[in-house]
Amino acid sequence: MSVFEGFKFRRVYSxxxxxxxxxxxxxxxxxxVIAIMFNQLLPLILLFLIQLPFxxxxxxxxxxxxxxxxxxxxxxxxFVFNFVFTYFWTEYPLLPSPSLLEHSIAMTLRFIVLVESxxxxxxxxxxxxxxxxxxxxxxxxxxxxxxxxxVRFVPVLAEEAQTIxxxxxxxxxxxxxxxxxxxxxxxxxxxxxxxVSAIRRSLELAEAMESRAWGATKKRTNLYxxxxxxxxxVLILISATILILAAYFWxxxxxQIPLLSSLLIxxxxxxx
Amino acid sequence: xxxxxxxxxxxTYPGSTRSSLxxxxxxxxxxxxxxxTGPSGCxxxxxxxxxxxxxxxxxxxxxxxxxxxxxxNVTQQAICDLAQHVGLVFQSPENQLFALSVEKDVAxxxxxxxIPRDEIQKRVDWALRMTGITNIRERAPHELSGGQxxxxxxxxxxxxxxxxxxxxxxxxxxxxVGAQKIFxxxxxxxxxxxxxxxxxxxxxxxxxxxxxxxxxMDEGKVMxxxxxxxxxxSEDARLIGVGIPKAxxxxxxxxxxxxxxxxxxxxxxxxxxxxREVLTLD
Numbered sequence: 001m002s003v004f005e006g007f008k009f010r011r012v013y014s015x016x017x018x019x020x021x022x023x024x025x026x027x028x029x030x031x032x033v034i035a036i037m038f039n040q041l042l043p044l045i046l047l048f049l050i051q052l053p054f055x056x057x058x059x060x061x062x063x064x065x066x067x068x069x070x071x072x073x074x075x076x077x078x079f080v081f082n083f084v085f086t087y088f089w090t091e092y093p094l095l096p097s098p099s100l101l102e103h104s105i106a107m108t109l110r111f112i113v114l115v116e117s118x119x120x121x122x123x124x125x126x127x128x129x130x131x132x133x134x135x136x137x138x139x140x141x142x143x144x145x146x147x148x149x150x151v152r153f154v155p156v157l158a159e160e161a162q163t164i165x166x167x168x169x170x171x172x173x174x175x176x177x178x179x180x181x182x183x184x185x186x187x188x189x190x191x192x193x194x195x196v197s198a199i200r201r202s203l204e205l206a207e208a209m210e211s212r213a214w215g216a217t218k219k220r221t222n223l224y225x226x227x228x229x230x231x232x233x234v235l236i237l238i239s240a241t242i243l244i245l246a247a248y249f250w251x252x253x254x255x256q257i258p259l260l261s262s263l264l265i266x267x268x269x270x271x272x
Numbered sequence: 273x274x275x276x277x278x279x280x281x282x283x284t285y286p287g288s289t290r291s292s293l294x295x296x297x298x299x300x301x302x303x304x305x306x307x308x309t310g311p312s313g314c315x316x317x318x319x320x321x322x323x324x325x326x327x328x329x330x331x332x333x334x335x336x337x338x339x340x341x342x343x344x345n346v347t348q349q350a351i352c353d354l355a356q357h358v359g360l361v362f363q364s365p366e367n368q369l370f371a372l373s374v375e376k377d378v379a380x381x382x383x384x385x386x387i388p389r390d391e392i393q394k395r396v397d398w399a400l401r402m403t404g405i406t407n408i409r410e411r412a413p414h415e416l417s418g419g420q421x422x423x424x425x426x427x428x429x430x431x432x433x434x435x436x437x438x439x440x441x442x443x444x445x446x447x448x449v450g451a452q453k454i455f456x457x458x459x460x461x462x463x464x465x466x467x468x469x470x471x472x473x474x475x476x477x478x479x480x481x482x483x484x485x486x487x488x489m490d491e492g493k494v495m496x497x498x499x500x501x502x503x504x505x506s507e508d509a510r511l512i513g514v515g516i517p518k519a520x521x522x523x524x525x526x527x528x529x530x531x532x533x534x535x536x537x538x539x540x541x542x543x544x545x546x547x548r549e550v551l552t553l554d
Contacts (some may be wrong), residue, residue, distance in 0.1 A: 152371065156414060204362065207362065208368035211359070212381035215352055216384045220384060222389065
């Protein structure tokens with residue numbers, strides 16, 4: 001659950017929270033593309049650092065760190081896999097050398113950069129705004145509604161799952177017993193009531209929607225509208241600049257980006 | 273003038289062998305505060321669903337007889353057209369709120385109708401003010417108490433400016449204080465705005481005093497229909513298992529013991545007054 005913890009929205013008001021979700025998404029996309037473009041450590045470190053100001057302006061450091069901590073397991077896996085597979089499967093096997101180590105670190109950092117940017121996006125965008133952005137991007141309203149309603153019922157279902165778990169435990173269900181498969185099986189008596197009640201809930205929900213003129217007109221209006229403000233244009237400018245700079249370096253200097261380990265060797269020599 | 277009329281209404285849910293409503297003929301006048309009561313499973317909720325078209329359009333099943341609401345024949349109207357005239361508030365407060373903020377939820381019905389934005393804003397503000405929840409307009413539904421959620425649900429319906437408001441056991445998940453607040457809001461809307469109100473309720477101690485028309489149902493049939501004092505003191509109501517107000521019950525018990533109060537009390541204050549009259553006479 002801890003990975004998702006980092007994606008949970010908390011209502012705060014910061015300049016970053018006020019930004020248009022579409023613009024923020026463009027920014028995340030820009031970071032995403034750049035992170036895929038480069039596989040060297042140096043640009044990925046820059047990419048990681050460039051996002052820190054956003055985290056601090058938004059004031060979501062704690063949640064952000066929690067999401068990174070949640071990603072730690074995956075990051076370790078990516079590191080190990082990269083290290084092992086590059087060692088055995090490349091045509092000209094790199095020996096367990098500083099450059100192989102650096103390559104694995106870079107791949108791990110790429111993943112962390114992606115987690116970082118998406119978590120900043122979700123931490124600073126209210127689901128309501130996100131739904132609105134979807135709507136204004138001409139996504140059919142049914143989908144936007146399904147999205148916001150799903151988000152709205154997450155805490156309700158979580159609470160219900162807890163209640164059912166407590167009720168079943170009170171009847172002697174032991175959730176934490178046995179091996180892995182047994183443990184999964186233990187959760188069946190929790191899942192079934194949860195699913196049944198969710199279905200019943202959805203029926204009630206449908207009734208309530210019908211009673212409030214769902215589908216009365218094709219041309220639905222909206223209480224809120226997203227309008228681009230000055231901050232949004234600034235962020236577009238920043239994202240575009242980063243993107244253009246990255247593209248420029250990628251086209252002309254892709255091959256010349258130094259390995260950090262190669263920078264270290266002269267230092268070591270000097271020290272020796 | 274009758275705002276809701278049913279004539280020989282009989283309805284069976286799909287897959288059911290017994291009719292949930294049998295030969296229901298009632299008439300509700302404009303501006304009335306109706307309390308609809310009866311034991312669980314007596315067809316109260318089904319009758320409410322008939323008034324806004326959920327029965328038969330949403331549930332299917334077989335409907336005989338006529339239902340007319342604000343001059344519209346329910347069987348021939350779509351639910352979304354009826355929704356503009358009849359607002360329905362459900363029992364479970366959390367399952368009728370689906371937006372991520374109170375404001376957005378209240379606006380939901382109006383958005384569906386395609387009403388211009390500034391008009392929506394105006395009506396949302398008004399509905400929030402009428403139900404006394406302006407201070408929580410930006411909160412998410414799961415941050416609210418049950419009572420607050422139910423007031424939001426009422427505001428949602430109110431914003432659509434219905435002629436009739438139906439509340440299906442709106443307080444069964446609430447504590448007495450929360451319930452009292454809901455009843456106060458409902459009765460204010462009924463008195464000040466003249467919205468015809470139909471309240472389905474078991475616990476008549478709190479709700480009984482607002483009613484000026486009581487309908488008692490049992491096993492799909494209307495058993496009693498009329499003025500509250502008469503119904504609450506009738507022997508039939510007690511036998512059906514209607515939770516008649518304790519003050520009225522006191523009147524009955526005293527009558528059996530040979531003490532007759534001048535007026536039939538509906539709440540403790542009235543009972544106290546009547547008792548004082550009797551005591552000073554002796």
